[in-house]
Amino acid sequence: MSSKQQCITPELTAELRSLHRIMQAIDILADHPELAVVAYGKVWRFVDMLKVSMRYAYLAKLHGFDVEPFRRWYNREADIFQRHGVRWHNE
Numbered sequence: 001m002s003s004k005q006q007c008i009t010p011e012l013t014a015e016l017r018s019l020h021r022i023m024q025a026i027d028i029l030a031d032h033p034e035l036a037v038v039a040y041g042k043v044w045r046f047v048d049m050l051k052v053s054m055r056y057a058y059l060a061k062l063h064g065f066d067v068e069p070f071r072r073w074y075n076r077e078a079d080i081f082q083r084h085g086v087r088w089h090n091e
Contacts, residue, residue: 008063016059022052050086 025039026049033046044052057070074081074088081087 012059016063019052019056023056047084050081050084054086
């Protein structure tokens with residue numbers, strides 16, 4: 001087991017699951033950034049989707065999942081992420 005896998009806590013796993021559900025609920029924002037989505041007691045906007053997706057990718061990577069598709073999306077749309085103050089972190 002790598003040192004990264006050793007730092008996975010039940011709370012991080014629960015957060016990953018929660019973010020997965022949120023991403024499923026708000027994924028329409030990727031194609032329609034002008035919309036707002038009400039889910040899980042919150043109004044979600046495009047910038048929220050970007051931030052959630054970044055955290056989701058980080059936690060997925062920590063859990064050993066392949067995040068290369070996310071990384072390619074981020075690289076392709078880096079200007080949009082940066083415009084909203086969301087940056088890729090190699091944590």
